[in-house]
Amino acid sequence: MAQINAAILGAGRIAQSMAKTLVAMAVDERYRDLVAPYAVAARDGERAAEFAAKYGFPVSYGSYEELAADPNVNLVYIATPHNFHAEQAVLCMRAGKGVLVEKAFGANAAQSQEMLDVSAQTGMLCTEAIWTRYMPSRAMIDDIIASGAIGEVQAIEANLCYPTTAKARITDPALAGGALLDVGVYPINFIDMIMHNAPIARIESSMQPFETGVDAHDSMTFYYENGVMATAQSSILCHSDRMGAVWGTKGYLTCQNINNVESIDVFDGTHTVTAHYDVPAQLTGYEYEVAAAAQAVLDGRTECAEMPHADTMRIMKLMDSLRADWELTYPFEA
Numbered sequence: 036m037a038q039i040n041a042a043i044l045g046a047g048r049i050a051q052s053m054a055k056t057l058v059a060m061a062v063d064e065r066y067r068d069l070v071a072p073y074a075v076a077a078r079d080g081e082r083a084a085e086f087a088a089k090y091g092f093p094v095s096y097g098s099y100e101e102l103a104a105d106p107n108v109n110l111v112y113i114a115t116p117h118n119f120h121a122e123q124a125v126l127c128m129r130a131g132k133g134v135l136v137e138k139a140f141g142a143n144a145a146q147s148q149e150m151l152d153v154s155a156q157t158g159m160l161c162t163e164a165i166w167t168r169y170m171p172s173r174a175m176i177d178d179i180i181a182s183g184a185i186g187e188v189q190a191i192e193a194n195l196c197y198p199t200t201a202k203a204r205i206t207d208p209a210l211a212g213g214a215l216l217d218v219g220v221y222p223i224n225f226i227d228m229i230m231h232n233a234p235i236a237r238i239e240s241s242m243q244p245f246e247t248g249v250d251a252h253d254s255m256t257f258y259y260e261n262g263v264m265a266t267a268q269s270s271i272l273c274h275s276d277r278m279g280a281v282w283g284t285k286g287y288l289t290c291q292n293i294n295n296v297e298s299i300d301v302f303d304g305t306h307t308v309t310a311h312y313d314v315p316a317q318l319t320g321y322e323y324e325v326a327a328a329a330q331a332v333l334d335g336r337t338e339c340a341e342m343p344h345a346d347t348m349r350i351m352k353l354m355d356s357l358r359a360d361w362e363l364t365y366p367f368e369a
Contacts, residue, residue, distance in 0.1 A: 039329040040073035040107050042132075044099055044123055045114035046086045049137060050075070053112050054090040056321040066322060070110075070329045076102035099123055103130035110332050112164065112325075113137055116204055117211040118367060121146035124161060125153045133160030133332040135324060139216040140165075142365060144351040151344050154337045162328055162339040162347075165224055169323035169341045172296035172314045173228055176281070179288055180229070184301050184310065186285030191229055191265035193222035193293050196252075196275035205271055206247045209366050213249030215354055218294075219269030223350060225279050225293045226257065226265040232349070236260045242361040245271070250363055295320050 041057055043050045057072035072092050077083040080097025087095035096102045102111065103126050111127045113120050113136045120141050124134045128150075140163040141147040154161035167173065180188060195218045199205045205212045237258045245251035252270040259265070268275070279290040286303040290296045301310040317323075327339045338344045358364065 038068060039070050039109045039332055041070050041110045041112065041325065041329070042074040042076065042094075042102055042105075042108045043092075043112050043114055044076050044102060044127070046075060046077040046082055047114060050086070050112075050114035051090075052319060053114060053321055053325075054086070054092070056319040056325060058090055059318040060322050060325065063318065063322075066326060069333075070325055074102060074105060074108060099126060103127050103132065106131075108132050110135060110160070110328055117216050118142040118146075118209070118365065121149050124150045128153050128157045128159040128161060131157070131159065133328065135160075135162055135164045135328040138163055138165040139211075139220050139354070140347050140351060142211040142216070143368065144348065144355045147348060147351045151348065154344075158335070158337060160328060160331045160337055160339075161344075162324075162331065163342045164321075164324050164328075165220065165342060166320055166324050167221065167224060167294070167296070168228065168346075169327050169339075170296065170314070170317075170320065171323070172290070172299070173341075175299060175312055175314070176229065176288070176290065176296075179299065179301060179310075179312075180281065180283075184285070185281065185283030185287050188229070188263055188281055188283050190263065190282040191226050191280070192282070193225040193266075193279040194268040194275045195219070195221045195277050195294055196268065196270035196273050198273055199271045200245065200251075206245055206249055208248050211365050212247070213245070213251070213363075214253050214269045214271045215250050215357065217271065219250075219253050219255075219267070220350065220354070221294050222267035222269060222279070223255070223353065225290075226267060227346070227350065229281060230259060230263065230265070232346070233263070234260045235353075238353075238356070238360075240357050240360055242357075242363065243272075244363075248363075250358075250361060253357070255357060 060066035074094035
C-alpha cells in the first residue's frame with residue numbers, strides 16, 4: 036500500500052469534522068499521497084449516502100458490518116458514543132482494519148483492555164484519537180519547560196467546560212454521558228503530557244451530578260510523588276476560559292485553549308511576557324492524528340508513539356478511579 040483508504044464509522048457531528056479533515060488532506064501536498072477519503076457507514080443507509088455525497092466520499096454503507104467487510108478499507112475512524120467503541124473497534128480489527136478510536140477510548144478500562152487485546156491478537160493498529168496528543172503544541176510546551184524559562188515546575192492548572200446539556204448523548208448514562216469522558220479527558224491529558232507519566236501519590240476530587248445521574252461538573256487535584264500539584268476542572272454546565280497554565284520557580288506559561296492550543300505565552304517572575312508562540316496553521320487539527328495512524332498502518336504497527344497503549348490504559352484507569360470515588364457507574368456496567 037502506498038496510500039491509506041480511510042473510512043468513518045458513524046455520521047454525527049464529530050464524523051463531519053473528520054470528513055472535512057480527510058477531504059482537506061486529500062488535496063494537501065503534505066498528505067495527499069498518504070490518505071484518501073473512501074467510505075462512511077451509518078445505521079441508516081440513506082443518511083450514510085447523504086453524508087458521502089456531501090463530502091465526496093465514493094462509498095457509503097447502511098451498516099457497520101458492511102463497512103468492516105469492504106476489503107478496500109485500511110483505516111476506520113470510530114466516531115460513535117463512548118460505550119460503542121469497543122464493540123465496533125473489535126469488529127473492524129477482526130476484519131483486518133486499523134482503527135482510530137475517538138476519545139474517550141472506551142467507557143471504562145475493561146472495554147479499553149478488550150480493544151488492545153484484540154489489537155495484539157490481530158496485529159491491527161488501535162490508537163486513541165485524542166487530537167491534542169498528536170499536535171505540534173505538545174512539543175512546543177515541552178521545549179519551553181526544558182529550556183528552563185519558567186524554572187522548576189511546581190504546579191499545573193487546566194480546565195475545559197462547555198454548556199452541552201441540550202445534547203441528549205451528553206446527559207444519557209446509557210451512552211456513558213457526563214463531563215469526564217467528554218471534556219474532562221482533555222485537562223487530564225494536558226497535565227499528563229507535561230508530567231510525562233510521573234507517578235501520582237494521591238488524588239482528591241469532587242463531582243456535581245446532573246439530574247440524570249451523570250457527572251456535570253468535576254474538580255480533580257493530582258498530587259505527584261515529585262511534589263508537583265496539578266488541578267483540573269471540567270463541566271457540561273458552563274463556559275470556562277479553557278486555559279492551561281504551568282507554574283514554575285522562575286515564571287510560568289499559559290496556553291490558550293487546551294482543547295486545541297492556539298498560542299503560548301511565557302511570563303517571568305514580574306508577570307512580564309518574555310515570549311509568545313503561535314501554533315502552526317492547521318487544516319482542522321485532526322490531520323495530525325490521521326497522518327500518524329495512517330503511517331502506523333503502513334508500517335505495520337499496532338500503536339502510535341504519540342498515544343501508546345500504555346498511556347491510553349493509564350488514563351482510562353485513572354478515570355475509572357475517579358468515577359469509583361464518585362460512586363458513578365453506567366447502566367451497562369451493572
